[in-house]
Amino acid sequence: MQKNIAxxxxxxxxxxxxxxxxxxxxxxxxxxxxxDMRKAGYIGGRSINLALSHxxxxxxxxxxxxxxxxxxxxxxxxxxxxxxxxxxxxxxxGKEDQAIYSVSRxxxxxxMVIEAEKMKDVNFHFxxxxxxxxFNSNTITLYNDNTREDKQVQADILFGADGAFSEVRxxxxxxxxxxLMQQHxxxxxxxxxxxxxxxxxxxxxxxxxxxxxxKSFMMIALPNLDGSFTVTLFAPFKGENSFDTxxxxxxxxxxxxxxxxxxxxxxxxxxxxxxxxxTSSLVTVKCFPWKHQNACLLGDAAHAVVPxxxxxxxxxxxxxxxxxxxLDATGENWDDTLNKFELQRKPNADAIADLxxxxxxxxxxxxxxxxxxxxxxxxxxxAQKFADKFMTHYAMVTFSDLSYNEAKKRGEQQxxxxxxxxxxxxxxxxxxxxxxxxxxxxxIAENRN
Amino acid sequence: MQKNIAxxxxxxxxxxxxxxxxxxxxxxxxxxxxxDMRKAGYIGGRSINLALSHxxxxxxxxxxxxxxxxxxxxxxxxxxxxxxxxxxxxxxxGKEDQAIYSVSRxxxxxxMVIEAEKMKDVNFHFxxxxxxxxFNSNTITLYNDNTREDKQVQADILFGADGAFSEVRxxxxxxxxxxLMQQHxxxxxxxxxxxxxxxxxxxxxxxxxxxxxxKSFMMIALPNLDGSFTVTLFAPFKGENSFDTxxxxxxxxxxxxxxxxxxxxxxxxxxxxxxxxxTSSLVTVKCFPWKHQNACLLGDAAHAVVPxxxxxxxxxxxxxxxxxxxLDATGENWDDTLNKFELQRKPNADAIADLxxxxxxxxxxxxxxxxxxxxxxxxxxxAQKFADKFMTHYAMVTFSDLSYNEAKKRGEQQxxxxxxxxxxxxxxxxxxxxxxxxxxxxxIAENRN
Numbered sequence: 001m002q003k004n005i006a007x008x009x010x011x012x013x014x015x016x017x018x019x020x021x022x023x024x025x026x027x028x029x030x031x032x033x034x035x036d037m038r039k040a041g042y043i044g045g046r047s048i049n050l051a052l053s054h055x056x057x058x059x060x061x062x063x064x065x066x067x068x069x070x071x072x073x074x075x076x077x078x079x080x081x082x083x084x085x086x087x088x089x090x091x092x093x094g095k096e097d098q099a100i101y102s103v104s105r106x107x108x109x110x111x112m113v114i115e116a117e118k119m120k121d122v123n124f125h126f127x128x129x130x131x132x133x134x135f136n137s138n139t140i141t142l143y144n145d146n147t148r149e150d151k152q153v154q155a156d157i158l159f160g161a162d163g164a165f166s167e168v169r170x171x172x173x174x175x176x177x178x179x180l181m182q183q184h185x186x187x188x189x190x191x192x193x194x195x196x197x198x199x200x201x202x203x204x205x206x207x208x209x210x211x212x213x214x215k216s217f218m219m220i221a222l223p224n225l226d227g228s229f230t231v232t233l234f235a236p237f238k239g240e241n242s243f244d245t246x247x248x249x250x251x252x253x254x255x256x257x258x259x260x261x262x263x264x265x266x267x268x269x270x271x272x273x274x275x276x277x278x279t280s281s282l283v284t285v286k287c288f289p290w291k292h293q294n295a296c297l298l299g300d301a302a303h304a305v306v307p308x309x310x311x312x313x314x315x316x317x318x319x320x321x322x323x324x325x326x327l328d329a330t331g332e333n334w335d336d337t338l339n340k341f342e343l344q345r346k347p348n349a350d351a352i353a354d355l356x357x358x359x360x361x362x363x364x365x366x367x368x369x370x371x372x373x374x375x376x377x378x379x380x381x382x383a384q385k386f387a388d389k390f391m392t393h394y395a396m397v398t399f400s401d402l403s404y405n406e407a408k409k410r411g412e413q414q415x416x417x418x419x420x421x422x423x424x425x426x427x428x429x430x431x432x433x434x435x436x437x438x439x440x441x442x443x444i445a446e447n448r449n
Numbered sequence: 450m451q452k453n454i455a456x457x458x459x460x461x462x463x464x465x466x467x468x469x470x471x472x473x474x475x476x477x478x479x480x481x482x483x484x485d486m487r488k489a490g491y492i493g494g495r496s497i498n499l500a501l502s503h504x505x506x507x508x509x510x511x512x513x514x515x516x517x518x519x520x521x522x523x524x525x526x527x528x529x530x531x532x533x534x535x536x537x538x539x540x541x542x543g544k545e546d547q548a549i550y551s552v553s554r555x556x557x558x559x560x561m562v563i564e565a566e567k568m569k570d571v572n573f574h575f576x577x578x579x580x581x582x583x584f585n586s587n588t589i590t591l592y593n594d595n596t597r598e599d600k601q602v603q604a605d606i607l608f609g610a611d612g613a614f615s616e617v618r619x620x621x622x623x624x625x626x627x628x629l630m631q632q633h634x635x636x637x638x639x640x641x642x643x644x645x646x647x648x649x650x651x652x653x654x655x656x657x658x659x660x661x662x663x664k665s666f667m668m669i670a671l672p673n674l675d676g677s678f679t680v681t682l683f684a685p686f687k688g689e690n691s692f693d694t695x696x697x698x699x700x701x702x703x704x705x706x707x708x709x710x711x712x713x714x715x716x717x718x719x720x721x722x723x724x725x726x727x728t729s730s731l732v733t734v735k736c737f738p739w740k741h742q743n744a745c746l747l748g749d750a751a752h753a754v755v756p757x758x759x760x761x762x763x764x765x766x767x768x769x770x771x772x773x774x775x776l777d778a779t780g781e782n783w784d785d786t787l788n789k790f791e792l793q794r795k796p797n798a799d800a801i802a803d804l805x806x807x808x809x810x811x812x813x814x815x816x817x818x819x820x821x822x823x824x825x826x827x828x829x830x831x832a833q834k835f836a837d838k839f840m841t842h843y844a845m846v847t848f849s850d851l852s853y854n855e856a857k858k859r860g861e862q863q864x865x866x867x868x869x870x871x872x873x874x875x876x877x878x879x880x881x882x883x884x885x886x887x888x889x890x891x892x893i894a895e896n897r898n
Contacts, residue, residue, distance in 0.1 A: 165623070174614070177633045177730050184626045281626050 002026055003334070006140060006155035008130045009162030010034075012105070013299030013316035015112035017161055019063040020324045022119035024332070029153065030116075031128040031142055033162070038110055049222035049230045050108065051076070051209070051310030052101040053398045059317035062324070065115055072107045074223045075099035080208040081367055086262030090208065091373065094392070098399050100209070100310060102222040104230075130167040133158070135175065135293045157334055158295040161316075164283055166301030172292050185282040185306060187217075187360075188243055189234045192273045194266045196227025203266055204229070212260050213368035217241050219260055220363070231267065234282075234364065243279050282306045284353050290342040294334070298323065298341075303349035308359040309397060311352050315404070319345055351404040355397060355411075375418055378431050382440040389448045390414075390440070417443045451475055452783070455589060455604035457579045458611030459483075461554070462748030462765035464561035466610055468512040469773045471568035473781070478602065479565075480577040480591055482611070487559055498671035498679045499557065500525065500658070500759030501550040502847045508766035511773070514564055521556045523672045524548035529657040530817055535711035539657065540822065543841070547848050549658070549759060551671040553679075579616040582607070584624065584742045606783055607744040610765075613732055615750030621741050634731040634755060636666075636809075637692055638683045641722045643715045645676025652715055653678070661709050662817035666690050668709055669812070680716065683731075683813065692728050731755045733802050739791040743783070747772065747790075752798035757808040758846060760801050764853070768794055800853040804846060804860075824867055827880050831889040838897045839863075839889070866892045 003026045007014045010032035018028045034040075052060075052073055060066045077099045078092035093100060116122050125142075131150060132141040138158050143150045160168025172178055197203050202223055204210060210221040210229070217235040224230060236242040241259070246252050249271045256264050264270065285304035290297040299316035322345060326337045366372040376392070383392045393411035396402050402410075420443075421427065421436055430436070452475045456463045459481035467477045483489075501509075501522055509515045526548045527541035542549060565571050574591075580599060581590040587607050592599045609617025621627055646652050651672055653659060659670040659678070666684040673679060685691040690708070695701050698720045705713050713719065734753035739746040748765035771794060775786045815821040828841045842860035845851050851859075869892075870876065870885055879885070 170619070170622075173619075173631070179632050181630045181632075182622070183628050183630075 001332070003156040004154075005029070005157045005159070006031065006138075006153060007159045007161055008140065008168050009160065009166075009299075009301070010109075010113060010124055010126070011161065011163060011299070012109055012112060012313050013320060014159070014161035015109070015116045016059060016063065016065075016317055016320045017159060017298070017323075018116040018122050018124075019065065019112070019119060020320055022116070022122045023063060024324070024327065025120075027121040028123070029155070030122070030124045031130065031140070031153075032124065032126050033129040033167075034126065036113075036124070036126040037106065038113065049224070050103050050105050050313050051222070052103050053310065053314050055311075055318045055401055056314040057101075058401060059321040062321055065112065068111050068115060069103065069108060070101075072111065072225060073101035073103045074225065075207055076102055076209045076223070077207050078209075079367060080205050080210045082210060082212045082260070082262055083368065084214070084259065084261070088205075088262075089373075090205070091367075091376065094395050094399050098395075099207070100398060102209070102224070104224060107225075130162065130171075133168065133171040133295070135171075135295055138294050156294065160295065160297040160301045161299045162301050164285055164300045164304035166297065168295065169285075169287060169297055169301050172295070172297065173287075175292050177289075178292075179288050181284075181286045182304075183284050185284075185357075185360075186236055186238070187234055188237050188279040188281055189232050190243070190274065190279050191277050192219075192231040192233060192267060192270060194221055194229040194231055194263070195268070200227040202227050202229070211363055211367055212263065213364050213366075214241070214259055215365045215368070217259075218364035219263065221263075231263070234360075237279075246274070249275070284357065286350060286353060288342070288346060290346070291338040294338075296338045296341065298345075302345075303353060305349075305353045305356040306360060307356070308363055309352065309356040311356060311397065311404075315349065315352050318348075318401070348404040351408040352397075355404065355408055371422065374428065374431060375422055378421055378427075378436060379414070379418060381432070381436070385437055386440065386444055389444050413447060417447075450781070452605040453603075454478070454606045454608070455480065455587075455602060456608045456610055457589065457617050458609065458615075458748075458750070459558075459562060459573055459575070460610065460612060460748070461558055461561060461762050462769060463608070463610035464558070464565045465508060465512065465514075465766055465769045466608060466747070466772075467565040467571050467573075468514065468561070468568060469769055471565070471571045472512060473773070473776065474569075476570040477572070478604070479571070479573045480579065480589070480602070481573065481575050482578040482616075483575065485562075485573070485575040486555065487562065498673070499552050499554050499762050500671070501552050502759065502763050504760075504767045504850055505763040506550075507850060508770040511770055514561065517560050517564060518552065518557060519550075521560065521674060522550035522552045523674065524656055525551055525658045525671070526656050527658075528816060529654050529659045531659060531661045531709070531711055532817065533663070533708065533710070537654075537711075538822075539654070540816075540825065543844050543848050547844075548656070549847060551658070551673070553673060556674075579611065579620075582617065582620040582744070584620075584744055587743050605743065609744065609746040609750045610748045611750050613734055613749045613753035615746065617744065618734075618736060618746055618750050621744070621746065622736075624741050627736065627738070627741075629734070629736045631732060631734045631753075634733075634806075634809075635685055635687070636683055637686050637728040637730055638681050639692070639723065639728050640726050641668075641680040641682060641716060641719060643670055643678040643680055643712070644717070649676040651676050651678070660812055660816055661712065662813050662815075663690070663708055664814045664817070666708075667813035668712065670712075680712070683809075686728075695723070698724070733806065735799060735802060737791070737795060739795070740787040743787075745787045745790065747794075751791075751794075752802060754798075754802045754805040755809060756805070757812055758801065758805040760805060760846065760853075764798065764801050767797075767850070797853040800857040801846075804853065804857055820871065823877065823880060824871055827870055827876075827885060828863070828867060830881070831886070834886055835889065835893055838893050862896055866896075 005021055005026050005028045007030045010030045018030050021028050060069055078090055081089050127144050128142040131143040139152050139154045141152050160166050206223050212219040219233045221229040221231045238244045246255050252271050252274045290302045298319040305312050323341050326340050330336045379392045383390050396407035454470055454475050454477045456479045459479045463479055467479050470477050509518055527539055530538050576593050577591040580592040588601050588603045590601050609615050655672050661668040668682045670678040670680045687693045695704050701720050701723050739751045747768040754761050772790050775789050779785045832839050832841045845856035
């Protein structure tokens with residue numbers, strides 16, 4: 001039976017949901033607070049490039065968007081670590097054919113809206129801010145901040161896919177027994193740029209994610225199609241090496257010279273960008289329930305995570321795909337589907353939120369340490385040898401569709417094994433020997449059967 | 450310098466704040482969403498009676514309200530525990546002259562509004578819902594749901610004292626870097642009543658807090674001036690012995706007969722009350738910062754706690770008094786005061802929130818167990834013997850103004866001592882002997898110097 005479905009938010013998750021629901025034969029109206037990004041251009045300056053990985057591709061494939069998106073994505077096969085002397089080292093993420101894919105949020109969003117709109121019974125409405133919701137009748141009051149007009153729309157099913165600062169969630173927060181946690185890090189981030197060379201080429205390794213790990217802070221760079229890199233500085237708001245210590249152009253210059261000397265010559269506009277672009281904050285949102293009557297949150301609206309595992313979008317896309325699978329499984333019993341959806345997804349959303357926080361420590365600190373680099377090498381060696389029983393933790397999250405919760409649990413288990421191996425005296429020289437594999441084989445026999 | 454101060458919320462904390470600020474010479478306007486409780490009557494049916502204790506009295510005294518309030522309060526000198534066979538036992542809270550005081554929220558609120566309004570430059574405005582706030586100009590948009598009119602008021606300083614579901618906090622939540630946790634228990638509560646006898650007398654012990662502890666749920670009763678008791682059932686929403694299991698009058702009757710047989714004959718309207726009164730939820734709210742520009746949260750708006758330590762109001766009153774002390778200390782530097790206020794109060798608000806959750810376990814389960822009753826007896830004995838160095842945990846929270854955070858820490862420490870004493874073989878007979886005091890004396894020498 002065709003349903004009249006309203007989606008608040010025309011971002012990545014909202015547009016993908018529109019695609020899936022249109023394919024199921026429903027009438028879908030998407031309401032977006034911002035202007036049409038196809039006309040207005042995407043408002044950047046505070047958006048980290050995204051890293052598409054297995055879960056995201058799988059969901060895109062499920063609705064025929066893989067080809068269109070692959071045209072705007074650049075494979076990153078590993079990390080290039082930049083040390084304070086300007087030296088670099090490359091660490092592959094997985095096997096030779098495995099990569100995560102750099103993609104601009106703005107470009108991806110445009111493609112998804114364009115593709116969704118081509119589908120049957122999908123309509124996008126821009127400049128429509130969700131101002132209030134009556135959940136009893138599933139009526140949304142929409143307000144146009146330009147014309148100062150409001151209107152009301154009614155839907156059979158209402159989805160909140162309106163991001164970390166979701167208006168749908170704010171409304172749901174006022175219903176009984178809604179639990180919420182919104183926690184900001186004491187870190188901010190600022191977008192900067194490494195421009196292309198004169199010929200539009202990339203001036204540092206194109207097929208990698210670049211990291212300048214500096215223990216308590218870091219800079220990263222992801223490649224763009226036009227030869228530039230989107231650079232992001234993550235630093236504490238206050239204290240040592242913080243944004244707070246950079247008030248003047250001279251202070252900015254000294255900061256970057258001291259910490260990222262090899263990057264400075266590549267960033268001619270660095271001082272301009274630093275003082276023009278905003279310093280954004282990093283938030284984790286956990287809430288429950290996601291479903292209230294005939295309304296449901298998904299994507300960042302239900303579970304905003306910090307960006308350090310590159311899984312925010314991938315998780316949101318996986319939400320949509322799992323919802324679709326549940327609609328199949330229940331014969332489109334919506335109430336049953338949404339109840340199962342929140343119960344099934346919540347532990348996974350919590351897990352990726354925690355993993356993303358952990359991965360900040362890995363990126364800004366551990367990734368630059370030799371003992372940790374050795375640890376990853378050993379983990380990979382074990383994964384190669386016992387491929388059917390052991391995946392690296394990174395691969396579980398990034399190159400598989402094992403549930404995030406299971407990936408987290410297994411990662412914690414494996415961490416005990418790796419702790420044990422790393423404590424072997426002389427492991428620096430012995431790591432490639434038989435002892436490591438023997439220990440791993442025994443551990444696998446005990447833990448993975 | 451006289452400030453123009455707006456307080457959102459004319460509840461207990463809002464009215465007390467109005468009194469203190471008026472005494473300091475400020476112009477105070479209090480805006481309350483609900484109608485004037487002096488005319489409309491207080492909307493009950495979901496309000497646990499309050500237990501005033503030392504911190505609350507101290508704040509009342511500071512602004513001359515002690516006498517007026519003592520007229521409507523009834524001392525409760527201890528717990529009366531009711532077992533499933535109808536047997537009872539009395540456990541004093543502290544020394545002979547120590548008590549907590551039962552007071553009706555509605556009556557107390559009326560007195561406080563009346564007293565506050567007598568003071569200079571204090572004005573109350575009812576039926577004024579805070580609909581929006583512009584923190585840059587400290588302008589509040591107030592909406593009257595009856596007349597459907599809105600107006601705007603501007604203040605030098607704005608306080609949000611509008612309770613657990615604070616509108617001021619909802620507005621603050623949308624400002625950058627606001628951290629929030631709102632967590633509901635899987636328990637609800639429902640207000641019931643033990644009426645007075647024909648002569649207006651109390652039918653069970655008047656000067657006590659009555660508890661029917663039943664491990665995973667409980668009923669309590671607090672005395673009222675008119676001879677009645679306000680009774681509250683706390684039970685899980687779902688599962689064994691839950692509200693969910695009581696759908697019919699027969700089920701209600703069986704539930705109360707089975708669990709509270711001695712109370713049933715005292716509650717003739719029990720079935721009516723059970724199906725008429727709402728089942729309310731229990732929420733803990735933690736947030737930070739409390740101050741944003743020239744606005745500040747306090748009371749439940751900043752730190753709603755579950756009611757099981759009877760400290761919600763007492764903590765809110767202590768907020769007001771500490772704010773007043775800081776205004777003295779800073780020479781009325783408001784910015785400095787509010788910055789210090791949130792830093793100083795936040796750890797204490799967190800501590801009492803945690804203690805209140807813990808105390809639910811103590812009330813519904815431990816208080817009915819013999820070993821726990823013995824433990825409290827031993828703790829008291831130690832406190833009597835070493836009065837200058839050792840207070841019972843309950844006394845630290847209830848009969849002292851030691852900071853909640855310190856009370857929590859000391860309570861945790863003392864718990865280790867009591868664990869040790871309780872593990873002495875044959876402690877049931879030995880508890881009154883010298884061994885216990887010797888162990889305690891040594892522990893105090895090691896830990897309290």
